[in-house]
Amino acid sequence: MTLLFGGDYNPEQWPPDVWAQDVRLMGEAGVNLVTVGVFAWAALQPEPGRYTFGWLDTVLGLLGDAGIGVALATPTASPPPWLGHRHPDTLPQGPDGVRRTYGSRNQYCPCAPAYRRAALAVTEALADRYAQHPALRLWHIGNEYGTACHCEHCARRFRGWLARRYGDLDGFNAAWGTAVWSQRYAEWAEVLPPRRVQYVINPLQDLDYQRFVSDALLECFIAERDAVRARNPAVPVTTNFMDFYRHTDGWRWAAEEDVVSLDTYPDPNDPDAAMRAAMSKDVMRSLGGGRPWLLMEQSPGAASWRPVATPKRPGLNRLWSMQAVARGADAVLHFQWRASRQGAERAHGAMLPHAGPDSRVFREIRALGRELAGLTGVAGTTVPADVAIVLDWDAWRAVELEHQPHEGFRYVDRLTDYYAPLWRANVTCDFARAAGPLQRYRLVLAPNLYQVTPEAAASLTAYVEAGGTLVMGPFSGVADPDERIFTGGWPGPLRELFGVRVEEHWPLPGGERLDIACPELGDFTATGWAEWSEARGADVVAAVRGGPLDGRPAILRHRHGNGTAWYVATLPEPAALARLLARVCADAGVEPVLPGLPPGVEAVRRGERVFLLHHDDGRVELR
Numbered sequence: 001m002t003l004l005f006g007g008d009y010n011p012e013q014w015p016p017d018v019w020a021q022d023v024r025l026m027g028e029a030g031v032n033l034v035t036v037g038v039f040a041w042a043a044l045q046p047e048p049g050r051y052t053f054g055w056l057d058t059v060l061g062l063l064g065d066a067g068i069g070v071a072l073a074t075p076t077a078s079p080p081p082w083l084g085h086r087h088p089d090t091l092p093q094g095p096d097g098v099r100r101t102y103g104s105r106n107q108y109c110p111c112a113p114a115y116r117r118a119a120l121a122v123t124e125a126l127a128d129r130y131a132q133h134p135a136l137r138l139w140h141i142g143n144e145y146g147t148a149c150h151c152e153h154c155a156r157r158f159r160g161w162l163a164r165r166y167g168d169l170d171g172f173n174a175a176w177g178t179a180v181w182s183q184r185y186a187e188w189a190e191v192l193p194p195r196r197v198q199y200v201i202n203p204l205q206d207l208d209y210q211r212f213v214s215d216a217l218l219e220c221f222i223a224e225r226d227a228v229r230a231r232n233p234a235v236p237v238t239t240n241f242m243d244f245y246r247h248t249d250g251w252r253w254a255a256e257e258d259v260v261s262l263d264t265y266p267d268p269n270d271p272d273a274a275m276r277a278a279m280s281k282d283v284m285r286s287l288g289g290g291r292p293w294l295l296m297e298q299s300p301g302a303a304s305w306r307p308v309a310t311p312k313r314p315g316l317n318r319l320w321s322m323q324a325v326a327r328g329a330d331a332v333l334h335f336q337w338r339a340s341r342q343g344a345e346r347a348h349g350a351m352l353p354h355a356g357p358d359s360r361v362f363r364e365i366r367a368l369g370r371e372l373a374g375l376t377g378v379a380g381t382t383v384p385a386d387v388a389i390v391l392d393w394d395a396w397r398a399v400e401l402e403h404q405p406h407e408g409f410r411y412v413d414r415l416t417d418y419y420a421p422l423w424r425a426n427v428t429c430d431f432a433r434a435a436g437p438l439q440r441y442r443l444v445l446a447p448n449l450y451q452v453t454p455e456a457a458a459s460l461t462a463y464v465e466a467g468g469t470l471v472m473g474p475f476s477g478v479a480d481p482d483e484r485i486f487t488g489g490w491p492g493p494l495r496e497l498f499g500v501r502v503e504e505h506w507p508l509p510g511g512e513r514l515d516i517a518c519p520e521l522g523d524f525t526a527t528g529w530a531e532w533s534e535a536r537g538a539d540v541v542a543a544v545r546g547g548p549l550d551g552r553p554a555i556l557r558h559r560h561g562n563g564t565a566w567y568v569a570t571l572p573e574p575a576a577l578a579r580l581l582a583r584v585c586a587d588a589g590v591e592p593v594l595p596g597l598p599p600g601v602e603a604v605r606r607g608e609r610v611f612l613l614h615h616d617d618g619r620v621e622l623r
Contacts, residue, residue, distance in 0.1 A: 001379035002032070003325065003372045006068070007334030007351050008297065009034040011059045012043040014338065022338060023062045025357055030369025033069045034337060035296070036060070037126070038143050039105065041075035045122055047082055053129055064135030071238075072136055074126060074224050076119040077143035078105040087114040092149035095195045099151070104344070109149040110216045111157045116223070123224045131231030139228045139237045140296075144263060145217045146247045150193040154216070159188045161212045175482045176204045203401045204483045210397045214249045222256055240296040241287075243280045244412045246400075249393040251433060254287035263297035263335070266320065268310050274602065274615045275423050277320055278327060279416065283391065285328035286431040290382055292330035295321070300334050300361050301349025309347060314360065318368050319613060325375070326604035326611035328383045332372060381607025386590045387422060388432035389415060390446040392456075395434075398483060399450035399475065406507035406529065414447040414473055417571065421578035426592040426603040427585060438463045443588040445581075447473040449491075453481055457493040464497060465561030469588040471581075472498065474529050474569050475505060490531075491567070498567040499538030499558030506530040506549060514570060516554045518542035521583060524576030526554065531569040538567065555580065597622065 006026070011019050026034070036059065037044070045051050063070055084091050084102035090112040093099045100107055108115045130136055166172040169185060178184040183202060185191055194201050194209050225237045236258035241250060243264050254260050262284045266273035284293040300317050302309040312320075321332045339350035351365045396411040422429055430441070434456035438444050444463060449456070449472060464470050477491020486492030489501040507529055508514070514526045520541055530549055538558035543551055556567045566584060568577075585591075593603040593610060600616030614620060 001330070003375060003379050004033040004069075004294070004331035004333065005029075005369050005372050006031040006033040006337070007035070008038060008336040009036050009059075009338070010039065010336060010340070011036070012040045012055065013340055013342075016055070016058065018338075019059055019062055022352075023066045023068065025352060025362075026068055026337070027066055028357075029351065029362070029366045030373050031068055031337075031351075033071060033137060033331065033333065034063065035071040035073055035140050035333065036063075037075050038073040038140065039075060039078045040073075041078060041122060042080035044075060044126070045080065048086070048118075051125055056130075060130065060133055060135050064133070068135070069137035070133070070135045071138040071140045072126065072130055072133075073140035074119070074123045074142060074228070076108075076123065076141075076220070076224065077145075079108050079115065079118065083108075083115070083118055087112070089151070089153065090115040090118075092147055093151040095150045095193070097150075097195065106144075106147045108147060109151055109153055110147060110213075110220050111149065111151070111153040113153070116220065119220065120223055120227060123227045127228045127231040131228065131235065136232075136235055138259075139225070139235055140261075141221050141224045141228070141237060141239045144240055144242050145221060145253075146242065146245060147217070148213045148247065150195055155191070155193050157216060158193055158209065158212050159191050161215065162191060162208065163188065165208075176202055176208075177482075177484065178202070200402050203398075203403070206401055207394075207398055207483055210247065211249075211394070213247060214252065214393075217248060218253060218256065221253070225256065238294060238296075241284065244283070246393070246396055250283070250287045250391075251393065257288075259291070259294055260284050260288040261294040261296035264295070265297075265299055265303040267303075267306065268312050268316060269308065272420070274320070274323065274613075275420050276416070278323060278423055278602070279419050281324055281327040281329065282385075282429055283431050285383060286391075290328075290430070292328050292380060292382075294331040294333065295324040295329045296331070296333050297335040298333075299349040300351050300365060301353060302347065304345055304348035311349060314364065317364060318371070319615070321368060321372075322611060323602070323604075323613055325372070325378060326383075326602075326606055326613065328606065330379045332368070378607060378609060383428060383604065383606045385428040385430040386442040386588075387427055387429045387585075388438060388441040388444045389419060389429050390434045390444065390449060391415065391431040392434055392449060392451070394481060395449050395451045398479065399448060401483070405475075405505050408510070409475060409507070409529065411448055417574075417577060418445050418447040418471075418473070418581065421574065421581050422585075423602070424578070424599070425582065425585075426594060426597060427590060428593060428604060435459045436463070438468065439466060441468065442590050443469045443471070443585060445471050446476065449476040450478050451481055451483070452477050452479075452492055452494065454493070460494065461497050461560075464563035464565050467562040469564050469566075469584060470497075471566040471568065471584055474531055474571070478505075495536065497558070497560055498556065498565045499536050499560070500533055500553065500556050500567050500569075501536050502531045502533040502569070504532035506532055514547070514549070514554070515545045516542050516570070516572070516576075517545045518555065518576070521576065521579045524573050526570040526572045526576075528571040530554070533569055541566075
């Protein structure tokens with residue numbers, strides 16, 4: 001197996017005489033896979049019922065003859081103007097009631113029958129023509145799914161989704177807590193998507209609609225996936241995820257793909273960009289069950305949509321590409337091959353920039369292609385990890401609903417709090433669902449699990465009882481999946497596991513710090529969050545010193561069954577959290593890939609190799 005290398009190719013933006021030059025330069029760069037057709041709906045179907053495949057026949061022939069494989073995209077993320085013009089109901093409507101128009105991309109309602117018919121028709125036409133094409137290596141369905149709509153088409157489908165979830169109106173009203181504020185619904189026709197309301201919307205209406213939108217988009221993906229699979233089931237199918245994206249449930253979506261793909265654009269100006277990129281890449285590997293995944297998009301230079309579009313410095317694209325390979329990617333692809341001269345992305349970086357092949361960027365692309373081609377024995381191998389971080393889309397959505405105790409409490413920030421010190425210590429992490437399976441991990445971290453299902457509670461408890469080590473962060477075990485608050489104290493069904501009972505959540509205003517006494521790990525400060533709690537069997541490792549929470553536990557450790565459960569009731573300063581996690585790793589038998597490396601050097605094991613990635617300036621010496 002060889003690593004895949006290339007990027008998005010948009011030949012419809014260029015005259016035919018450029019295509020042969022592109023293919024020749026792709027060969028010079030070592031490109032062996034390009035994605036074609038992502039935004040080509042208007043070029044493929046300029047008007048209803050008329051297809052123009054001749055240009056694509058030529059392009060695929062040129063690529064195939066040069067030995068370059070094709071990831072053929074269904075173009076359904078960007079409908080042509082004729083669809084919105086003839087069917088205005090296919091255009092998305094916001095919660096404010098304003099319908100968006102065409103003239104950009106993603107201008108579709110995923111529930112509009114006319115959109116679904118048109119999307120399936122163009123997908124079937126593509127599959128009928130190209131499913132057996134010798135250059136076809138992969139189907140790329142849609143692009144960066146995430147469009148939400150609040151129109152009447154969505155309202156009707158939402159009611160059906162709710163009826164299937166809750167059974168009848170009584171079950172639905174009970175779940176939504178409609179006794180509050182006189183919101184009881186007498187018939188399904190009264191139920192609406194979340195729209196602009198006078199005050200605060202019902203939180204479960206908001207949460208359920210987020211779940212519904214993910215499922216509605218997934219229906220669109222599955223319809224197109226099934227259409228292309230029916231023509232040739234041997235060709236794998238994917239779609240491209242976007243880093244941490246709340247609106248599509250990655251666990252549910254990944255189960256419907258043959259391979260997971262990622263679009264990622266770290267900011268070169270962000271000092272933590274390498275860490276954040278590593279976290280996204282570990283999520284992709286984990287969504288696919290540990291199997292290799294595809295880096296579908298990154299920019300070789302600038303990302304034009306940033307307020308300050310600073311290009312990647314020399315060598316940075318290679319570094320971040322190798323990070324992807326180290327963390328399980330079998331493909332290093334880019335957006336895009338040739339820089340666009342027109343349109344919204346005219347300032348976006350490309351493998352072949354506006355300056356042409358005589359440019360720094362293209363010389364680096366050629367060197368990267370050669371290097372990846374020589375990196376044998378890597379593709380298809382896996383990345384071992386002894387640590388799992390719980391990633392739960394419902395907990396994520398719910399903890400950020402309106403009228404939570406602290407509007408600045410952000411789920412991905414909490415994951416980052418725990419991931420960052422382990423990344424810096426070169427401890428590789430997977431991400432996992434709270435409901436398991438977890439037993440193969442020495443250590444499981446749940447930085448926040450605001451909502452807890454019975455299955456998750458049973459899984460986490462069984463994991464610790466069997467000898468595992470679990471660390472959970474604050475504001476966890478607060479509610480069930482219907483956003484119904486657990487009574488009797490928190491963390492709800494996990495109180496016995498952690499040996500603690502939380503009576504009150506105590507969010508802190510910005511800038512306020514808690515003084516924490518911690519004999520075992522050293523005293524520290526904490527910000528943002530605290531809890532009025534008491535130990536119920538757990539040992540108090542750290543406690544608040546002074547103020548209204550004086551003496552209240554900040555960190556607790558509880559022996560449960562054959563394992564240990566830690567509860568962290570606040571947000572410790574980064575150095576203190578790093579000390580805690582180092583202690584927990586040592587207790588659990590978790591070791592770094594390589595110990596004692598200089599700061600800024602990342603180590604990842606994949607298969608038989610260890611990748612070393614130096615993220616700081618200057619030189620370091622390793623012995």
